[in-house]
Each structure stands twice: as C-alpha cells, then as structure tokens.
Amino acid sequence: MKIFDLMLKIDRRIIYLVLAVVVILPLVIPSAQHVRVMPPVEKLFTAVDTIHSDKVLMIDFDYDPQTQPELEPMALAILRHAFNKRIKVLGLSLYVQPLGLAKSAFDQVISEYNSTAKTYEDSIIYGRDYVFLGWQPPPLVPILGMGESITNVYKKDYYGNQTDTLPLMKKIKNYNQVELLISISSGDPPLWWVGYAQNRFGLKVGVGCTAVSASDYYPYLQTGQFSGLMVGMKGAAEYEELVESRLNIYKRRKASEALPSLTYAHLVMMAFIIIGNIGYFIKRRQK
Amino acid sequence: MNISLDPWVWISALLSLAIFSFLYKDNPFYKFAEHVFVGAANGYAVTFYWHNILVPSLFDPLFRQGKLLYIISLIIGVLYFTRFIPKISWLVRIPIGITIGYYTGASIPAGIQANIIKQIQGTILTKENFLAWHAGNAGIIWSIILFIGVLCTLSYFYFSKEHKGVLKVTSRIGIIFIMIGFGAAFGYTVMARVSLLIGRLQFLLGPWLGIIK
Numbered sequence: 001m002k003i004f005d006l007m008l009k010i011d012r013r014i015i016y017l018v019l020a021v022v023v024i025l026p027l028v029i030p031s032a033q034h035v036r037v038m039p040p041v042e043k044l045f046t047a048v049d050t051i052h053s054d055k056v057l058m059i060d061f062d063y064d065p066q067t068q069p070e071l072e073p074m075a076l077a078i079l080r081h082a083f084n085k086r087i088k089v090l091g092l093s094l095y096v097q098p099l100g101l102a103k104s105a106f107d108q109v110i111s112e113y114n115s116t117a118k119t120y121e122d123s124i125i126y127g128r129d130y131v132f133l134g135w136q137p138p139p140l141v142p143i144l145g146m147g148e149s150i151t152n153v154y155k156k157d158y159y160g161n162q163t164d165t166l167p168l169m170k171k172i173k174n175y176n177q178v179e180l181l182i183s184i185s186s187g188d189p190p191l192w193w194v195g196y197a198q199n200r201f202g203l204k205v206g207v208g209c210t211a212v213s214a215s216d217y218y219p220y221l222q223t224g225q226f227s228g229l230m231v232g233m234k235g236a237a238e239y240e241e242l243v244e245s246r247l248n249i250y251k252r253r254k255a256s257e258a259l260p261s262l263t264y265a266h267l268v269m270m271a272f273i274i275i276g277n278i279g280y281f282i283k284r285r286q287k
Numbered sequence: 288m289n290i291s292l293d294p295w296v297w298i299s300a301l302l303s304l305a306i307f308s309f310l311y312k313d314n315p316f317y318k319f320a321e322h323v324f325v326g327a328a329n330g331y332a333v334t335f336y337w338h339n340i341l342v343p344s345l346f347d348p349l350f351r352q353g354k355l356l357y358i359i360s361l362i363i364g365v366l367y368f369t370r371f372i373p374k375i376s377w378l379v380r381i382p383i384g385i386t387i388g389y390y391t392g393a394s395i396p397a398g399i400q401a402n403i404i405k406q407i408q409g410t411i412l413t414k415e416n417f418l419a420w421h422a423g424n425a426g427i428i429w430s431i432i433l434f435i436g437v438l439c440t441l442s443y444f445y446f447s448k449e450h451k452g453v454l455k456v457t458s459r460i461g462i463i464f465i466m467i468g469f470g471a472a473f474g475y476t477v478m479a480r481v482s483l484l485i486g487r488l489q490f491l492l493g494p495w496l497g498i499i500k
Contacts (some may be wrong), residue, residue, distance in 0.1 A: 012310075013311060016310045019481075019484075020488075022482070023484060023485055023488055024488055024492070027488060027489060027492055027499055028492065028498060028499060038422035053308070066483065067481055067483070068486060069482055069485060069486020069487070069489070070479065070482045070483070072485070073486065075305070075453075088293060096331070096332055096335050096336075097331075098330075109338070118492055135339070137340060140390070140393060144393075174361060189436055191401065191402075194401045195394070195397035195398060195400070195401040195402075196393070196397050198401070199396075200397075200398055209483065210482075211475040211476070211478040211479035212476050212477050212479040214471075214475045215468060215471045215472040215475055219409065221419075222409055222416075223405050223406060223408065223409030223419070223432075224409075225401065225405055225418065226416075230462055231475070232363065232475070232478050233482040234478070235487070251498075257487045257489075258482065258489065259488075261425050261485050261488075262478065262481055262482065263479075263483075265477075265481040265484075266478070266481070267479065269477055278304045280455070
C-alpha cells in the first residue's frame with residue numbers, strides 16, 4: 001500500500017516546513033495562553049522573595065547565545081523581581097561567553113527601573129545595589145574560593161573596579177552573607193554549586209536550566225538540594241507570570257509569548273510520531 | 288513590517304539563514320557560517336584569556352612585579368607545548384597529572400556527598416520526602432513508587448547474577464522505569480530544541496523584519 005510507505009518515509013524537509021509554519025504563525029498572530037505556575041518555580045520565587053535585607057542574592061549567568069532564548073527570560077524575570085524587592089545582587093559567570101549576555105541583562109533591567117526612578121535612592125546604583133563580578137577561571141576556583149573571601153577571588157569586577165572599594169562589597173565577605181545562589185545555566189554548573197559550595201559551605205542553590213537538563217536535575221529538587229527549579233521556556237514563562245501577578249510588573253514576556261508556538265510544535269511532533277508508528281505497524285502486519 | 292537598517296542585525300540574520308539552510312542540505316552558505324562561528328568563538332576566547340587571565344594573573348606578577356614564585360606555574364603551563372616535540376613529549380604528563388589529580392581529589396568527596404549520599408537519603412521513606420512531592424496525601428504514593436523504581440532499576444544493572452526468578456521480575460519493572468526516564472528526557476530535549484528555534488525566529492521576525500514587536 002503506497003500510503004503506508006509514505007507514512008514511513010515522510011521527507012524530513014516536509015516535517016521542517018510544517019514545524020516552521022506552526023512555530024511562526026503563533027508568533028505573528030499572538031494568542032493568549034494561560035500559564036499555570038508549578039511548585040518548583042513557585043518555590044524558587046518564594047526563596048528569592050524571602051531573602052533578608054542584610055543578605056544578597058548571587059546570580060550565576062551561565063548561558064550563551066545557543067541557549068539564550070530559554071535562559072535569558074529567566075535572568076530578566078529574576079532581576080526584575082530582585083530589584084523590585086530592593087534585594088542586593090551579585091552577578092558572575094563561570095564561563096567567558098555569557099559575560100556579554102549577563103551585562104546586557106543587567107543593563108536592560110536597570111534601565112527599566114532607572115527610567116522611572118525619581119530620586120537617587122529610588123535608582124539602582126552600581127556598587128551600592130548590585131555588583132557584576134565577571135569571570136574567573138577555572139570554575140572550581142571561584143566556587144571554592146568565595147567560601148573564604150569573595151574579594152580575594154574577584155579582586156577586580158567586570159568593569160575593572162577594585163571590588164573591596166565598592167560599598168556593597170564592604171558588607172559582604174563570603175557565602176555567609178549570600179542567602180541564595182541562582183545558577184541560570186545550560187550545563188553542569190548547578191551540580192558544581194551543590195557539590196562544592198553547598199556541601200562545604202551550606203549555600204542554598206536555586207536553578208534555572210535548559211529543558212535538556214531537566215530530567216537530570218529533578219532528583220536534586222526532590223532531595224531539597226535545589227531550593228527551586230525553572231525548566232526551559234515553560235519555567236521562564238511561569239516566573240514571568242509570578243512577577244506580573246504578584247509584583248505588578250508589566251514588561252514584555254518573551255517566554256510566555258513563545259508558549260503557543262511550543263505547544264503547537266509538540267503537537268505536530270506527536271502527530272508525526274503517531275503517523276510513523278501506524279505506518280510501521282500496518283506494514284509489519286502486512287509482511 | 289519595519290525592516291532593520293542596522294548592519295549587525297543584517298549580518299546576524301543572514302548568518303542565521305545560512306545555518307538554517309543546512310535543513311535543506313549541506314551547502315557552501317552553511318559551511319561559510321560554520322567557519323565564521325568557529326573562528327570568531329576561538330578568536331574571542333584566545334584574546335580574552337590573554338588579556339584577562341595570562342597577563343594580569345601570570346605575566347604582570349612575574350615580569351613586572353618580580354614575584355618569582357610564579358615561574359613554577361609558567362613552567363608547568365609551558366610543558367603542555369612539549370606535546371609538539373616528540374623527543375620530550377612525555378613531559379606533558381606532568382601538567383596533565385597535576386590537573387587530573389587536583390580535579391579528581393576535589394570532585395570525589397563532593398560527588399559522593401551530593402550525588403550518592405543525598406540521593407539515597409531522598410529515596411528513604413520519610414515524612415519530609417513525602418512532603419517534597421507537593422502532592423498532599425499522594426506524596427506518600429509517589430515516594431513509594433520512587434522507592435520501588437530505584438530498587439528495580441538498580442536490580443536491572445546487577446549483572447553478577449542471571450536475571451531469573453525475582454531478579455527477572457524486578458529487572459523488567461526496572462526497564463519500565465528506565466523507559467519512562469528516557470521518554471521524559473526525549474520530551475524535554477524536543478522542548479529545548481524547539482525553544483531555540485523559537486528564539487531565532489523571534490529574532491528574525493522581530494529585530495530584523497519588524498513583523499512582530
């Protein structure tokens with residue numbers, strides 16, 4: 001039967017074409033999709049929300065251009081949350097490539113806040129409200145070294161300032177002053193933070209990861225080693241939802257906008273898998 | 288529609304399209320974009336390492352500030368290049384040995400604690416573990432399923448005894464759990480790849496063509 005042969009041998013270019021159409025259409029013609037917030041993201045939101053005023057939030061930006069679409073919306077949502085609650089932030093990267101993207105995320109959120117700030121106190125000021133430590137290789141060295149002294153590991157920040165001269169860094173010595181670290185990462189860094197900083201220094205670790213890493217990371221959430229987990233674009237959309245609904249911050253929600261495309265793409269993939277399997281079973285029976 | 292006039296946006300867009308062209312078939316546009324990417328990434332990394340690591344952390348202290356102890360690091364680092372001289376290439380084992388020794392020593396205790404001890408604790412049937420599932424009374428059920436799943440999966444990987452009798456039953460159940468794991472991993476992989484496609488299309492339709500905001 002010719003039709004069953006076709007079902008088994010659909011040209012991959014047809015699959016790509018159908019996929020492109022179902023991804024592009026919802027982007028061009030946006031439709032509202034309800035974002036249901038799941039407990040792992042809720043947990044992470046609560047962990048950020050309850051950071052004490054004398055402690056800081058540390059964010060490890062470890063995403064590169066390849067994984068930017070999934071992870072950048074997470075970084076923006078967390079920064080909006082932190083600065084809205086006036087939580088002090090320390091940023092860093094364990095790799096070289098994410099540095100520019102991390103700086104861009106800081107710049108975007110800070111310009112959003114400072115464009116509406118009326119006084120100096122209302123504004124987000126570098127050195128007072130946040131510090132971008134930059135990069136120090138190899139990753140193990142800063143992770144272990146910051147348990148003793150952050151300014152010893154990062155003698156200069158990303159902009160070349162002497163870190164021990166910055167007002168915020170005068171109050172922060174090591175992990176004792178860091179209430180939560182969030183690793184926004186496309187690789188293994190969350191496990192390094194748990195292995196080296198949490199086991200040894202008791203640092204709480206939250207994670208924003210790509211969807212590929214999700215099945216590896218869920219066990220660490222269940223054991224309590226992660227204080228919260230955001231997975232892929234869906235996780236980012238959930239955090240965006242919380243930032244909007246709980247904090248009334250209405251900014252562009254890039255991850256939420258992408259959800260309809262993601263849903264339809266999954267449905268198309270499922271349809272092709274079912275078609276292929278039907279063709280396979282019928283052909284096998286015919287033999 | 289509001290097409291961008293920024294040359295950098297155009298370069299990004301054309302390179303993205305060149306990479307996408309591989310979906311049709313391998314072609315010179317794809318190869319060109321691939322080579323540009325590899326070259327740019329390596330060039331960026333080499334200059335970054337030189338200006339941000341080697342100069343401030345090694346050459347400045349050693350040659351400008353006279354901290355002679357740093358010469359040990361320099362010599363060990365240089366030994367990596369002996370790989371290219373066949374007669375003394377065995378010397379490369381020294382820096383490799385130091386690196387492996389350091390990383391293995393640091394990672395074994397951390398790995399055992401984070402990946403084995405804590406994970407075993409997470410499998411034990413305690414009230415805290417039931418609550419970790421955020422499923423109310425169903426948390427008990429999920430914890431029991433997890434407990435059975437871990438034991439059965441481990442039994443599948445027990446190859447010292449033939450899979451007969453009880454071991455046959457548990458290993459078969461283990462396979463089901465492994466398959467569920469693979470299914471979840473595949474689903475998440477699809478989600479990740481489609482997300483990346485969406486990100487690129489958001490760029491092409493947004494900043495480049497101005498069709499979406």
